[in-house]
Amino acid sequence: MNELAGRFMAIPDILSASPIFAIGLTLSAFFAGNWLFSRLGKPLWMPPVVLSAVMLAAVIAVFSLDYVRYQEGALWITVLLGPATVALGIPLYQQIHHIRAMWKPIVVTLPLAATMAAVYAVVIAWAMGATPEVLASLAPKSVTAPIAIGITEQLGGSVPLMMGGLLITGVVAALFVDLLAQWLKIDDERIVGFALGLNGHAIGTARAFEISHTAGAFASLGMGLTGVFTALILPLVFRL
Amino acid sequence: MSMLRGFLILVLFFLFGEALRLVFLIPVSGGVLGMILMTLTLMLRGRVSDALASASQALVSVLVLLIMPGVVGVFFMASQFSGQWLAVSAALLLGTFLSVLTTLLLMKQMVRLSARSRTHE
Numbered sequence: 001m002n003e004l005a006g007r008f009m010a011i012p013d014i015l016s017a018s019p020i021f022a023i024g025l026t027l028s029a030f031f032a033g034n035w036l037f038s039r040l041g042k043p044l045w046m047p048p049v050v051l052s053a054v055m056l057a058a059v060i061a062v063f064s065l066d067y068v069r070y071q072e073g074a075l076w077i078t079v080l081l082g083p084a085t086v087a088l089g090i091p092l093y094q095q096i097h098h099i100r101a102m103w104k105p106i107v108v109t110l111p112l113a114a115t116m117a118a119v120y121a122v123v124i125a126w127a128m129g130a131t132p133e134v135l136a137s138l139a140p141k142s143v144t145a146p147i148a149i150g151i152t153e154q155l156g157g158s159v160p161l162m163m164g165g166l167l168i169t170g171v172v173a174a175l176f177v178d179l180l181a182q183w184l185k186i187d188d189e190r191i192v193g194f195a196l197g198l199n200g201h202a203i204g205t206a207r208a209f210e211i212s213h214t215a216g217a218f219a220s221l222g223m224g225l226t227g228v229f230t231a232l233i234l235p236l237v238f239r240l
Numbered sequence: 241m242s243m244l245r246g247f248l249i250l251v252l253f254f255l256f257g258e259a260l261r262l263v264f265l266i267p268v269s270g271g272v273l274g275m276i277l278m279t280l281t282l283m284l285r286g287r288v289s290d291a292l293a294s295a296s297q298a299l300v301s302v303l304v305l306l307i308m309p310g311v312v313g314v315f316f317m318a319s320q321f322s323g324q325w326l327a328v329s330a331a332l333l334l335g336t337f338l339s340v341l342t343t344l345l346l347m348k349q350m351v352r353l354s355a356r357s358r359t360h361e
Contacts, residue, residue, distance in 0.1 A: 030305045049311060052304075057316070070309070071313070078307075082274070083250040086254045086271055087299040088300060089253075089274070089276070090300075091300065109343060113339065120331075120338045120339050128330055130331070134324050138332070138335075145310055150267060151267070163311070165328065172337070173339075173340055191347045191348060202307050224272055224275055
């Protein structure tokens with residue numbers, strides 16, 4: 001009987017060594033987060049990604065699972081982010097006629113807005129006495145994760161802090177775009193989508209696809225262009 | 241089967257993007273390079289195959305799932321930045337508010353301007 005109990009107790013440790021455990025955990029949290037989100041009446045300030053992440057973190061903490069091991073297993077999910085980014089090229093192509101019609105506003109807005117997204121954050125943090133390492137972690141806050149990791153490493157920032165900033169930025173950008181678009185009486189889905197992708201990277205883009213296909217395509221465009229532009233400009237600016 | 245074929249095309253474009261990044265030392269991720277190449281290729285071909293469309297739709301719809309493991313890391317961050325939380329939160333909240341406002345105002349103004357110039361032409 002003791003043997004049986006012993007074997008039973010060893011189960012979490014053995015199972016969590018396999019990536020399929022991390023995959024199961026992440027998928028469960030994803031569906032639980034979406035379920036809770038609809039139960040709460042789809043609040044804008046509490047998107048499913050936050051609900052899911054909090055639940056996932058709670059499970060990892062409560063069962064004192066090894067976080068590093070979880071990350072290793074979850075790599076099976078996160079590697080798909082690469083092909084998923086490529087996949088954004090398809091809605092982009094399908095909406096190309098909308099984008100062609102808007103190329104002038106986009107060309108003017110993008111460099112200014114993408115630069116200001118980094119400048120506002122860095123200046124505010126600097127004025128409040130943040131260290132250079134923190135500043136370097138905050139600078140790419142509006143850039144999609146795979147590019148932002150590269151930028152932060154190049155600037156000498158902390159990747160976990162940057163990821164935290166990225167999450168908060170994505171969530172509040174989605175919230176602010178909704179609020180400010182209403183306030184400024186902007187109902188053009190192209191503008192709303194572009195602002196979501198430019199400021200809120202993948203989280204903003206996910207939100208834009210909830211609005212419409214057009215908004216999603218413009219968000220993909222905004223996210224991609226901001227990523228490319230920031231990656232090229234920020235290392236140059238930071239050296240000054 | 242058809243969706244897997246589409247997935248393979250996405251993976252190949254991603255790998256090609258990564259290869260370009262590594263060879264030419266481009267500071268942009270392979271995914272974004274792949275996305276740009278994908279858009280350009282489709283513009284040249286003039287159509288999207290069903291396989292590619294369904295694979296893309298499947299991946300884009302679970303974008304949130306894919307970023308979740310990274311997001312969870314926030315809760316396990318070392319407290320090496322204690323004392324700077326106020327600066328960090330202010331920068332993120334106020335900074336994002338200002339940049340969203342800037343983007344929306346600029347876009348709105350520019351769209352209005354270009355619409356006006358079109359009617360004048």
